[in-house]
Amino acid sequence: RHGSIHVTVEEKPLGDFENYIFKAKGDNDEDYVLRLTHSSHRSKKEVEAELDFLRYVAEHGAKVAGPLNSTSQNLVEEIGAEDSTFFFASLFTYAKGEQVKGEGSPYWGDDYFEAWGKAIGQLHRLTMSYPKTDYRDTWEEDESGIVNELEDDQVKKIAAVLMDEIKALPVERETFGLMHGDIHPGNFHYDGKELTIFDFDDAAYNYFIHDLAMVLYYSILFTPWTAEEKTDFARKQLQVLRKGYEHERLPL
Structure with missing residues (x-):
């Protein structure tokens, strides 16, 4: 959930190379992207630093798919796994346009x-x-x-x-x-x-x-x-x- 917007996440990931990437649909009918980053790939501090930079350039006019705050006003939410590792969840706007192949x-x-x-x-x-x-x-x-x-x-x-x-x-x-x-x-x-x-x-x-x-x-x-x-x-x-x-x- 992002702010007052509820998102429904598709079950099949868009990608799973370094992160798990899922497309999501908001109850406002807008598209979003949910990303899960495992703690073996990045620390929470590293993810937060990435998203702070991304938010900065977005707020200053860059054409990017910016990050969104959770209901707790965090850019990153930590999810514990059964093996005592973590996934770091982040939500982004969906980039307009299409991939040029x-x-x-x-x-x-x-x-x-x-x-x-x-x-x-x-x-x-x-x-x-x-x-x-x-x-x-x-x-x-x-x-x-x-x-x-x-x-x-x-x-x-x-x-x-x-x-x-x-x-x-x-x-x-x-x-x-x-x-x-x-x-x-x-x-x-x-x-x-x-x-x-x-x-x-x-x-x-x-x-x-x-x-x-x-x-x-x-x-x-x-x-x-x-x-x-x-x-x-x-x-x-x-x-x-x-x-x-x-x-x-x-x-x-």
């Missing part, structure tokens, strides 16, 4: 890419004034865990060199901050004009350029294109992304 979508093109860039620029502009939190990871903490699990020693050495190069970059308010970190088409809907972003579970402190790099990465990841075709597409897409991004922020 690659180049086969009628939306795929420059208007969509520009809107994508604009949405990212908007978040980066807002995060620059968001207070520092100790309960979200840095890119280094996230990537170190991945690198340490690599089995190929040569690949691990290359990754370590790259991380050292990144760590040597300046950390400045205009280029580094708390950000979404995973703005691919599975984490937003598009209505033909603008994006509504959701799933801030991976929000971490990183260089802003990472969010733009992820757009290029996911746009060409599953294509059958040659390396040359991928490079050509990425260059053109980046130009359009920058146009949208710079509408919200200073030039890259």
